Amino acid sequence: MFHTENELLQNLIVTSPKNARKKFRESIFESWEWKCMYCDTELTEQTATIDHIKPKFKGGHSTRSNMGACCGKCNSNKGSQLVSDYFDESHPCYSEEKASKIKGWTDQHFILWSLTPE
Numbered sequence: 001m002f003h004t005e006n007e008l009l010q011n012l013i014v015t016s017p018k019n020a021r022k023k024f025r026e027s028i029f030e031s032w033e034w035k036c037m038y039c040d041t042e043l044t045e046q047t048a049t050i051d052h053i054k055p056k057f058k059g060g061h062s063t064r065s066n067m068g069a070c071c072g073k074c075n076s077n078k079g080s081q082l083v084s085d086y087f088d089e090s091h092p093c094y095s096e097e098k099a100s101k102i103k104g105w106t107d108q109h110f111i112l113w114s115l116t117p118e
Contacts, residue, residue: 024064025050032069037102038078038086039093041071053106055080065106 028050034043037051051070054060057080070078078086083102087094 028064028067029069031105035069036071036074037068037098037105038074038091039071040098041074043069043071047071049075051075051078053083053102055082058082068102068105 025048029043029048034048035041036043041047049070049072050067051074052060052062053066053068056062060066087099087102
């Protein structure tokens, strides 16, 4: 699987950059089964957004391991917070299962999981 948009672009020479980005994003949505990783809301092409698990503002990158499917409401509410600050026991949809799935996603794709701010 491709870990960055650039890898995908390099490997899809016959596809336009716009279509390659779309395929990259769709692969993320498909991996999350077209559900928000925080609240499990069903997503569509019109409602799906990408959340940077570690915000770009705080040093996160646009890599597959740092990008998850998210509904607009959760993405807006999270803003530039670290996932550990946004998705904790006080979040109305929090569960250990969901938190573990997010951690597993980042671990599976080889990024460090930080539960505390840097």
